[in-house]
Amino acid sequence: MTTWLDILVAELRKFGAEAVGVEVKASAGGLPSSAKESLSAFSNSPGGGTLVLGLDDSPGYRAVGLRDARKLQTDLASMCRSELVPPLRPQIVLGEVDGCAVIAAYVPELPREQKPCYVEKQGMVRGTYIRVADTDRRLTAEEVHQLIAERGQPAFDAEPVVEASLGHLDEVEVAHYVARLRQANPRLWGNEEASVILRMNRVLVRDASGEYRPSLAGLLALGRYPQEFFPQLNVTFVHYPTVTGEATPSGVRFLDNVSINGSIPHMAAEALATIQRNMSRRSLISGEGRRDVWEYPPEALREAIVNSLVHRDLSAGSRGTQVQIEMYPDRLRIHNPGGLFGSVDITRLGEEGRSSARNAVLLRLLEDVTVPGEDRTVCENRGSGIRAMIASLRRAGMGPPRFKDKVTSFEVVMPNHALLDDGTVAWINSLGREGIRDSQFIALALMRRGEVLDNAKYRAATGVTDSRVAYFELQDLVARELVDQTGSRGGARYTLSNFARLAGTSEARRRPRPNRRRQIIEALHLHGTLSKSQIAEVIGASDKATEHWLSRMKKDGEIQASEGKRTSRNTRYSLTDKAMQPELPFSAPDTS
Template sequence: MLDEELSEIVANLRVLGGDISDVEVKQSQRELPKTIRETLSAFANTHGGVLILGLSESTTFSATGVRDASKLSNDLASLCSTDMEPALRPLIRVHDFEGVKIIVAEVPELDPAQRPCFYKGAGMTKGSFVRVGDGDRRLSSYEVQIMLSSRGQPREDEQAISGTGLQLLDPIALESFIARLRTNRPHAFADLDRDHLLRRARILVAGHDGTENLSLAALLALGSYPQEYFPQLMISFVHYPSVTGQPSATGTRFLDNLTVEGPIPIMVRDALAVIRRNMSRRAVIGGAGREDVWEYPETALREAVVNALVHRDLSSAARGTQIQIEMYPDRLTIRSPGGLFGPVTIDNLTDEGISSARNATLMRMLEDVPLPGETRTVCENRGSGIRAMVSALRAAGMSPPQFDDRVSSFTVTIPNHALLNEEVVRWIESLGEEGFSGSQCIALAMLRNREILDNRSYRSATGVDSRVATAELGDLVARELVTQTGSRRWAQYELSQRGHRPPSGEAPASTRSDRRPQLLDALGDETLSRAELARSTGLTDQTVRRWLSIMRDEGTVELIGSSPRSSTARYRRTRQGSLFSPAEPG
């Protein structure tokens, strides 16, 4: 890590006022703190991170330094090598920072095939941690098992279910499945007799005693009633009357409460039916004006339900946990046992070409099992279901789904609001600004709904690339509608005080935000750089840059010397600028 990068990290910590998910600070002047093993394990088991020794979080991250940097660095390297399993090899460097020496260790993320990383002295179960927010949390024994199973391809869906046979399958669904295999995959199945086809498709598998039984995948995909053997492999649906899940003022605990059972295709159909039954309609503003639509788009709901059913953990430890669908007035939450599998992470979940199946055999079956009453199959969107969900919400003018991966569970939350409804459109118009892009309008609406916004969530909500997202967010900051906390990959955005101002009978927002008089007064008869103008006026660099561009175009200031992108560029008032009247906002 370069000194400049360290300075940026510390500056962000001081602005944010606390540790962040991939940076941990410890005040350790003479010896390594005992909790350092927990942090090393947590970083290695999550997404990696930066460990800094010699800063004090209790005093706003002041640089307290370490006494013997060389010894402490060697102790840290030795601990990583001998006390952690598998051994860690972080990049450790001593930095001279604000007059003291501090130690920075960049801990890499472990490949899933090597997890969990744990402290040997505590053992795998008690010594394995994961990073949650800005803290380290010990993994449960179940979560350790999940990580161990992710070292290879899980085979729970191919497990033989003792005492089962073809009589437990829906005969119509089975015959339809066989016919589709022969038609769609002729090379593998067209010339096989029925018994060999069922074995190759993993409908029938050999048990421990050598007898043939149904596989768990076959029971879930084609069975008449899988819950006879696994009662909790079902969906529970609850509709709460309040956003907190507490009873209403009249004492009503649930508006609806249902158990959804059957094979996966039936559960998809019935889960969607009960969600529809509990949905209402709302008005959204589009190109053709006002339109009444359902609260949640069908495609987003279907993909979220299918994703939960197909990717849930089927190991014995998780078979007592059902999928939970919870509807609140402001959101719909779908939670399934088992976190993300393989190379898929929250950050790349919506990227094209990133896909990994925990239950590969089950997914392959469901590619040839249609949804009841439809021609489409359950896993028609294999590898692109999450993208289809996000696209459907975007097309409906809604916020993107929120994903939460907790190793032992995966949760999808879909906020229940149209971003650009009549009230929000009036609010955006009241800001008195022109030239917003469609994606900027969506971002403003998200911020008004108090959602967290960064470059990644901006891209997810709008579909623009990272370069456009950076430019458009910068423009909102320059317009003083949005304030930025942190920088680069730690940057987060929220509405400014001006952005929070509701529509009223006051002067137009454009008059209140006109910075031309302020900049012209600062220039006076001098020639100043952009940085000097920012210091003189107290405005951000983005705001100064924006208004100087406007003023150059209208002829009230002129550029002296190099390109306006250069830090050495200087500006001075023109004759027209000397005559400028603030009563004429542009």
């Protein structure tokens, strides 16, 4: 019987430690002291992670065994309870891999209100870790304080800027803001003085002496030049000539290098204009014919830029870090300080109705502050920005963005390529299109580029919103033998099968895909009646693939269920008269 540990090790060997969130330690001499750091790191990191003892951490992850596995399991549980604050209660299993004892401990991410988890002897400031790639990194003191501050609703954006006054706000922008509020809600604001409106919406707040000052949110939303007080609360843009960011052989380091300042509405507009100035256009072939589009859709860029400015961390320790936009020949990267906040995690980005604001006052203000030169506002605050970004990339024939939540920072990476280019379309056509949905084609194209998908990534890439529909579509691809599945349930991952990978190549012509329909007919012709599992064994296919073909062949009238219910293990199948007709063509692989 395949166990959770077997699945984990199979994924580790196939995808690597970073991809599956695993830390591997040989532990031949007992429980290593560094395990505490990994336990802390996983509990503080998005999605948690798994500590595995008894495997070599070199490629291949060979099982080396444990001297006293039972004692090591007890020591690990004791370490979690007594050497970490707060105590952890991971799921610890003891099993065998390649005949050797191995221990695996799954450490879930702690709820926001319980972070950070730290090594008690090192103290909170020195003993708090997070997971970065496949290593444990100690958080700085400021990062630790950020985690503590985010146990509740951060209020840094509502703090008064004590050196600023009303004169530091843009008079024209303030007038537009007040007029918009009065028009949108005359019952509340129609007869109020502008000063009252600014105070009640926390554009102006009291300082320690009782004087009204612009709040940080008010200055960022409506200020003339917020960088007078916070020089690094701005945007930097760098266009690199190479994919690594290194200089060209001729010594060119940057194609463009810009520092963008002003209020958030102006920075967002200028950042978009700067990116477009550095973009070229490409041709997109669709049902409407060939049309020219930007390398990156402006709507996707706009949403990514605004999100980075509005949801960035505004705590004192992060005010020295800019929002960074980096353009490379193959991708665009937008990075901001501060990871995801609240109930939103990396697997639920873009889900309808799921939104959480780190800077609640700032976001609320920008709902009523317009984009320079336009009638629309900077933010909607409806949790739809990520969905709009993904949808616009999909309409442009591009792959989905990649999101990285690093607890103390967040980044969006947009690959610069057409997802369904001519070569990919030709490859998809070679697979056989009957019954395959457009969303499944997108997933296949992504997997062809090396992407490893799970249910959440599938939904984000394809626009499918229901996890059950996504599961059905992925399982359908597995059944068609176009996709291989590793793991099960919530931990299932999907990659392209060898059949699909070789489709359309000379290798595929030398080793054609098996004609499962013909194999099933021949098996039943030889044996008379067989169950699903017996058919799968005879033709050398998975249960899912066999079930897929049995369903199709029953629908086509080629087989019939001879006894039991269709879903019963005892159901046996036999051929119909139609399947026995000698003129049925079986010369080519059936790709339907």
